[in-house]
Amino acid sequence: MSRLVVVSNRIAAMEGKKESAGGLAVGIMDSLKDAGGLWFGWNGKISEEQQPLEINQQDNITFAAFSLKQSEYDQYYLNFSNTVIWPAFHYRLDLVNYQQEDYDGYCRVNETLAERLKPLVADDDIVWIHDYHLLPLASACRRMGMKNRIGFFLHIPFPTSEIFNALPPRKEILEKLCEYDLVGFQAESDRQAFLENLALVTDVREVGDDRIEAYGKTLTVRVYPIGVEPDSIRELAEGRLPPKLAHLRDKMNGQLIISVDRLDYSKGLPERFQAYENLLENYPQHRGHIRYFQIAPTSRGDVQAYQDIRHELETHAGRINGHYSTLEWTPLFYLNQHYERSLLMKIFRHCEVGLVTPLRDGMNLVAKEYVASQDPQNPGVLILSRFAGAANELTSALLVNPYDRDGVAAAMDKALRMPLDERKARYNEMMDSITKNDIAHWRQSFLSDLNQVSVAARD
Structure with missing residues (x-):
């Protein structure tokens, strides 16, 4: 039976207490409890030597946490994620500080994460990746030979072309996003912005039911407004x-x-x-x-x-x-x-x-x-x-x-x-x-669609 594998920048407190967990953590935890699976993410620690993954088991959930080197933290998290992607996607180009080495470091960390994730994932597992820190992760996983069903959900807005075109690696980011089987957004305006940006850099063909072809890949692009309990x-x-x-x-x-x-x-x-x-x-x-x-x-x-x-x-x-x-x-x-x-x-x-x-x-x-x-x-x-x-x-x-x-x-x-x-x-x-539109509806809708569109895409 396939498991659910969740990947996010951070792992919530492993105690799993809903009283202190945020909305995303609650939704993910319940998804993992329902299906059993793995939550893979950063433990918040900095170490200059690559440390073994911290593995913890709670009931049918495995938590696998990695540490980052200081240079990785600086380039992947502090610089590119939070001084390029975050301000740009929130329409604050005045706060963007782009450096090519930071983007390269961001991509390298995603490659490293794919390398460390691959041995933990069975062939029939479903992989659900979250948010802007991990935009290129599916592309890295595909290069590692992973053929799993992989979905991505963006929790922040996706900017219109007037903003997105200002990012030097915009074409690379869009092409990497097309390696996902399913890409989900919070609002229809975000979905439309993604499609419009994509159409500016490559041919996009609609194949029905929110499915498109771009860069030789087929993916589904839909809206899943996250809820609460x-x-x-x-x-x-x-x-x-x-x-x-x-x-x-x-x-x-x-x-x-x-x-x-x-x-x-x-x-x-x-x-x-x-x-x-x-x-x-x-x-x-x-x-x-x-x-x-x-x-x-x-x-x-x-x-x-x-x-x-x-x-x-x-x-x-x-x-x-x-x-x-x-x-x-x-x-x-x-x-x-x-x-x-x-x-x-x-x-x-x-x-x-x-x-x-x-x-x-x-x-x-x-x-x-x-x-x-x-x-x-x-x-x-x-x-x-x-x-x-x-x-x-x-x-x-x-x-x-x-x-x-x-x-x-x-x-x-x-x-x-x-x-x-x-x-x-x-x-x-x-x-x-x-x-x-509560949190259960959000996760069930996304995972149901990921199962369906991925099987259809492979067939």
Whole structure:
């Protein structure tokens, strides 16, 4: 019987606790538990000598983790993945720092991973590769002689040609992606961008049912919007707040606005702070009656752009609190630290407004988690960027342009004043979508298609 082999840049905590795992980890873990299989990825360690794979077994799941050399980490992860692919795919060409040696190092690491993966994979295993760190991995696996069914899912946006054409290795990247049997995207706009980019560099022939031929390869290109587990989120949210937080919530007479993001320039955090400042300035009736909590744990702190945004947010927070605070009231709480997912779901439930306004996002599961955590009898209001993939499904949120500070401020004002009947109607419409397109539907749809299209392609 074939196993599922999952490959991602990082392996989630092997304890497998859903309370602390993110959305992707939950989806992958459940997929592996259903079919049995292998999860292959980086262990987060740096070693100048190639170390044996760290192999751990839990029930029917094998975890195989590798380390990286410092030069590999720098070129593959720090430089090409996170100072070329990440900013470019999030439409920030101004932050791209391309060096040919970094791209070469990125490809070499993918070749090394294919070499280390091949002995672990049986001929009939299904291989599911995740995200932008591993765009060329299928191509490397094919050169190693692997004929397995291989699928790829991109969790971030895929840029239009105006952006993608600026990347020097664009043709090579597209050709390598065509070595997959199935390529999945978060949104139809991402799928279309991929196809349009591909058509600019090679002949593309449609062969039906989302299948195309390019570079002499046949692949299927489809949309699979990732979801969440609404039932488990509800269970987490209904639990009691820890005593200190419960005491803090009781002391706060007024409405709470919550945002939770990684500290990343794609999330629109400075623009969001400035929109909140506009709310306080243009709608003074809310002063003293609302508080905005921004939770933004540091990520990629060794990348200069991330250091810059942290400094920028600290400056904005200091200015806003310095101008509007009183002895009895502080308008903005900026928390640059990590909180367990189980606690965040409880916090979401006790906040009247969820503010999710990335400048560009593949999906943004926080938006779905905020809605799923709400009390159906007294739900909060979601304000959501039009440029998040989740906006394609959560159309009953208050959709905003994150670059329009006045527009976002007006949406916050509307959310804070929204009557219960309207809040319930919007919540119910969004929950219908979240329940229908949950994490189980995402993984089952992708894996079912991978089985079908791969067998058809080989025949």
